[in-house]
Amino acid sequence: MDSLITAAAYALTAGDPLGALNRVALRDDAPALALRGIAMAQLGDLDRAKALLRSAARAFGPKEAVARARCVVAEAEIALASRDLGWPAKALDTARATLEAHGDQVNAAYARYLEARRLLLIGCLDEAEHALAELDPAPFPPALRTAHELVVAGIAIRRLRTKTARAALARAEHAAHHAGIPALTAEVECASLVLNTPAARLMARGEERLLLLEEVEALLASKALVVDACRHVVRDAHTVVSLARRPVLFALARLLGEAWPGDVPRGTLIAQAFRTKFANESHRARLRVEVGRLRTELGTLADVLATKRGFKLVPHSAGEVVVLARPIEEKHAAVLALLDDGETWSSSALALALGASQRTVQRALDSLAAEGKVQSFGRGRARRWMTPPVPGFTTTLLLPGPLPGN
Template sequence: MDSMIAAAARALAGGDALTALQRVALRDDPPALALRGIAMAQLGEHPRARELLRRAARAFGPHESVACARCVVAEAEVALAQRDLGDGKGPAPLLAAAHTLQAHGDTTNALQARLVAARRLILLGRLSEAAGVLAAPSADSTPTVVPARLPPALAAVAALTRAELALRALQIDAARAALQQAEEAAQHAGVPALQAEVAHAHALLGQPAARLLGPRGEQALLLQDVAALRASADTLVVDACRHAVHAGDVALPLARRPVMFALVRALAQAWPDDADREALIATVFRTRHPDETHRARLRVEMGRLRKLIAPLAGVEATARGFALRPLAGRSVAVLAPPVEGEQGALLALLADGAAWSTSALALALGDSQRTVQRALAELESGGLVRAIGQARARRWVAAPMVVGFTTILLLPASPPNP
């Protein structure tokens, strides 16, 4: 490594992108291209950064596998910052790069590759895969080596990734411990953007995460309150954030059964009373003029629901409609999201402060781009989101006033098959 490349690398390590560019701005050799790409990424010029990193990887060629792998990791990190999630390749290229780096003793960059892959999977709601990537052995089945002493910035990112996985799983104690580690590492690293990200994650624990709907009215709950309620064996919890029904250790996912979930939520909100047939039809089938076919369909769907939730509750027909009867003398609670409607998950994704493309939002939510565009138009008309850029470069961000609650429970998660 010549002196100018070394000086540029030291400047980048210290966060001084402009000085690094001064050292290598007029050079087109592969190491200089890679350093220029990283510098442009630090300056927020993500498209130019990715172009330079791709040129560097091509210029290094297959005979310099470690340098190529580092470029792959750097480009993937820039793509993550751009919320470019739709390359169709999944984590395979990153994990291959991680294996190459690990095999050549570059354990720090190998860990960075796995962290980028895991964070991409987390954004897509593939939480079990993300946890597997962080814990996975290397491709030759030997244990993955983690450096005994990580650079502070990388240690902070690793702890933040563990904290996000724990928060999504409502493991509050584990999340607090990971956030404490992230805060200490970020302070030591001295990177303002990283410190702000840790502070934002900490703030989630103190913001309302859901609304508890019950006979006594509505109550705001923090994440730890939601975790405690979900763990209670004395309460049947109908979770409208994750579209599931819980009672202690028993969970019934209904994200793939929207009619079933709409029925059980309507019954739960009426508990301990019964729910009127006409109101159920209007709520579940979205019609204000029911006829006999709707009533027949309601009876059929109620029969399916009765069979589906039999381990947790019964459904009793009454003169007026239907009533939910939880087993074992449990009470009933309904967890409602802080933002109702289909736009809630969009706001949850945009709440991270990054600029998202429509295609990335559609991929994360599992919806069509047209569906996402309609939802964004409604949110934009309400002043909750705003667009930046034009045409293919258009990105969406949350409006600054969308604060005061956490939408972490609305973030997408791949539901298991019922």
């Protein structure tokens, strides 16, 4: 490897893409194409970066398996940055195996971190943890240790383990400082904001207040009966009853939770749970049936008792009933939560992350675009969606992944 290639590689390692391009911008040999691709990725021109890396992979000879594998890893990183979550994970796994076989442990570990980050984005927390379990970050350079701690923090945040998340972010900040890469430091700072901004609203006894993630974690571990409108479950510290597939039952549970310790009139339950303005005898009969179903679902946690004017929720052992809701109520909140990271997403990637059909996601995006809440760039397969983040709020509780006990 000549001196210009070596100097460009060091510049990229230090987070100086312009310095790297100054050395290899006019060269078309395979190593230069690869370095130019990485530099363009750092500068944000992801389409150009992807094309350069593919050209580099083709230009490397059949005996340069390690170099081609590194190009595959770099292309996977670009796919992750552009939220192209459908890229073939098998190709990355093959490249990782090639790098491990040839002793390139650093790039092999980075390939594993990329896969863990992809799994984290689509809510596969167990798989992401398994991908990290085989790695010890201690011998790796600071930038790679930072990547490791960011994934650890991301998993901990999704699982509402705030102490673990804070410790991981502190280690990430320390490693990013030693790496000396401003973009990496900014990424750690952005991740740390999640722990210091409101994540949910608590509604209890007719009052509302915002909660941080630490407060949400403490609430779920308390003796309160929580009607969780972020995950559509009813739970206490030991038992979780999911009503995610029973929207009418959850609507009734939320109305009863918001009114606790009082009751809710039958007319209010019918109007809001059944979405009708006019109640007749058939609605009242349906309400009795749905309340009976809710009573069966919540049998281990609470009872639903009839009163003179309606129904009320009576917990078995919990001392209080509270409702945990999103900081901002929005029909397509899950879509906005993913777009809130500031990156550009394709509708197919959003569908993969949300576990929904692409057509359902596209209808949601069209609705949000009509309201001016999202905007798109490009056409056809190249079309991407994004939205500026909502200031002052974190949307962690809207993202894919279970709460503790699920």
